[in-house]
Amino acid sequence: MKKKIKNFIFKIIKSDLKKKKYKIIRTRFPPEPNGYLHLGHAKSIFLNFHISKLFKGKCNLRFDDTNPEKEKKKYIKNIIKEIKWLGYKWNKKIKYASNYFKKIYNYALILIKKNLAYVDQLNKKEIKKYRGTLTTVGKNSPYRNQSIKKNLWLFKKMKKGYFKEGEVCLRAKINMHSSQIIMRDPVLYRIKFFKHHRTKNIWNIYPTYDFTHCISDSIEKITHSICTLEFLDNKILYNWILNNINIKFKSTQYEFSKLNLEYTILSKRKLKNLIKKKIVDGWDDPRMPTISGLKRRGYTPKSIKNFCKKIGVTKQNNLIKISFLEHCIRKDLNKKSFRYMAVLNPIKIIITNYPDNLIEKIKILNHPQNKKLGKRTIYFSKYIYIDRSDFKNNKIKNSRKLSIHKEIRLRHSYVIKAIKIKKNYLGKIKKIYCTYDKKTLNKNPKNRKVSGVIHWISKNNTKKAEFHLFSPIFNITNPESQKNYLKYVNKKSIIIKKGFIEKSLFKKKNIKNYQFEREGYFILDKKNTDNKKITVFNQTVSLK
Template sequence: MESQEPTSNFIRNRIRKELESGAYEYIVTRFPPEPNGYLHVGHAKSIVLNFSLPQEFGGYTNLRFDDTNPAREEQRYIDAIREDVHWLGYQWKNECHASDYFETLYGYALHLIDRGLAYVDSQDADAIREQRGTLTEPGRPSPHRDRSPEENRDLFERMRAGEFEDGAHVLRAKIDMAAPNINLRDPVIYRIRHQAHPRTGTEWCIYPSYDFAHGQSDAIESITHSLCTLEFEDHRPLYEWLLEHLPVPSRPHQIEFSRLNLDFTVLSKRRLTRLVDEGHVDGWDDPRMPTIAGIRRRGFTPQSIRAFCNEIGVTKSESVIPFGALERNLRDDLNVRAPRRMAVLRPLKVVLSNFPSDETEWFEAANHPQNPDMGTRQVAMTREIFIEEEDFMEDAPKKFFRLKPGGEVRLRNAFIIRCDEVIKDDSGRVVELHCSYDPETRSGQPGADRKVKGTIHWVSASHSVQAEVRLYDRLFNVPHPAADKERDFVEHLNPESLEIIPDARLEASLADAGVGEHYQFERTGYFVPDPLTRPERPVFNRAVTLRDAWAKIEKQFSQG
């Protein structure tokens, strides 16, 4: 279950001290996704952090779309991001876009130019990259670095006016080509892109870099704490340099924390985009994808995601979290909230030879064995029922306690049956069992307490519904698919990540289950209706198994 007590971490502790000292009256954070794809569970960690801190200490969070690269941004991604944040249980105060500030950012660029702190470079990208230097060698100045402010302003204004083609010029901040931090070696802050923008149309043909837009957008919105993942730590000196040299209305502070890394998946938007574009998955919301849309469709709950993020905490140490930890939080959540139902995934017909063919008997079954408040339901028993194929074995070993020729098991919530005859087809495959039931073993009868070693689930043949059930598993079959330098990460895709069972049989009431309703299929796992489900053809996704079948595998990988 989701913890109600916030986990202590270095960011939370710092903010508490700053508020107690009077440095801030309240805090303002922002979640700044780039709308060029769907959010993944790594973003969920950032969402939980950025929204929970203002909730705890007072303040608010802005949702800001970093829409500075029109070539990759689409409205559908904006819509999906809004839905994901809402689904996780959060509401932003202001929805903002970096494009809201394009005119202000342009003015800031002119401010740098007029003070000799930015210049137009007319070299191509390869030349600029080659002159940038290395970690051990300083960069070399551009031949255009000493252009006068007047010439730079003229060129930059003409860049905005659309006089030049893409790549003809860039605007660079004039900082220090010998700086140990490569990000300070005259970084590019504007590029020419003759590309229509989803929100501003063709008004602009120059666009700011992320580094230039990020800190200034924070300042315009009066963000107090700009919380970023560790890859932006080396960018912080540039973030601070720009704030120091521009007439911004406030001074936000950037704090970095480690990103979320999960095993047996990838959390790179570039790689996730490739999985979608190349058809390795069925879209961004494929339940095998680690996107928030994907895990929502698979059956994860917002409570389980928030609990998971709270459990793993916020640190500066990079680590890889087992995917099983995410699943465990879902099990803990669904174990409490999910009602129980019987479902037979691989049906084997059983004929109860001594049960009247024209009768239906109703048995009472608890919806949740530990929660009487969930009530009970009526389950139909008929002459013909279905059990799981794996619950019968013709040549059973000694310790097989389910059904076998001459053996007995108890049907859950009903009575004990004995297997009397095995029916096979021409190929020798078992297609039907003829059994007899013991009426004295019903609840309330003298033999109700008679013990047998096996109890199995079942559904009535005439009071059940045929359904498609989708069993999802790890998307990759190695823990770190992107770390393999010799093989493309897609070569590690798990060919068994999806199994579709077209003819499962479920309790009839499940035909009316709505999207978002969770159920435990007894002895099988937790399931949720897929958005494609229909009463006449239910479709259920397995959210998670009852037990962690990957725990030993993950342990073996972690030990080398």
């Protein structure tokens, strides 16, 4: 074992192995295929797969596919792809809860025969009313004391499709006066006339998540069923089911705090709503906290895994700062990203004392601290572009920007001085006329001080580009705490700028991440095509 994860789950597993409770540790990652994975799932993936690796155990990938109404094959394909992208391998074949439908059905029959389950003919509203509240106890359904024989007969009729959806359901017979609402005769089976992605139309009834999950864990002999604290109350039902169905191996559930991230929602249901309301363009929108969205934005597997590792595993709910996630990606990209110059909001510079037809080649490093990344050629000419924000029409003391009669250094090249501006009919600066000091290539003048360095691109070395700059989708720190979370949507979560990028960037096809000097880290958007006139870059993160 190399680096140890020193959290409470690690300590439990270490103790179990020391006591020889288990010969081999088995964990699982059990997503429901009803949406794309998000950053919260990444934390669970990291925990389950990493623990199994550390303890030389096995981690299963199992889809808890018990609701054909909301589940789709495209979600399964995406989940498989994203787990592989993160760099994890699961134990043997992919597993599905639907593999165990027949066994789960037979376990339901056992509960009925033990008089621990009954077919209820109350509708959803009535069941909710009978269940009671946190301050009032529930009351028994009038169908609770039906004979075992009648319950078996009704359950088989459910299976054969004799009832309408919502007309009847199978409930556990536990305790309607329990202080735990989940133990007030929870639903175990419901009718759903939907085609299942694997079992097709064989089944008309489907087990609930709570009934399925614990049985699937135990069938697979999962030693440590790790889930988030929201399932803490479900644990008592998890154990009740396993203790009453005559199953040999009984898995044990352990809970940890779910991931809460500033300015972010991590709920598939709420993320779906953002798509439905067209606030974002889909599951892989770069603003989304999905793995697909983060990937499209330029986040790397290493940065996501490092983030999950460093936030730790506890039983204490807390809100993680988004700046920490950004720190993890900056740290990873800083070491390997090629440096290029891009102008996001261009303004034209004319070097008046530079020869009209001369184009000067300048060799520079692709990374100032990593010579292994090699060198490239940039071009200096009479016509260049700088970012509009790097020019101030009024001279400001101690400013590091270009202004009239003030000198500034162009990155990797010469010192220039602004001498005149030209405006359009609206009064906006259209061009800046400058002079250059030909003795200052990559060095400062001897007898005067140059106040700053700005980036630039020669007109002869440009390609048009569109830059997508992102901010969090929400403008409050904890949108999850708000019932009307859509009220706090940030309407400026994406800003689009049109400018120029170095042509030479496109010569290296295998590069994915770039640092545009003084602008941030960017990645080519995956939806770029050769037919597009303008290439789109997504900003992964700013430089600080």
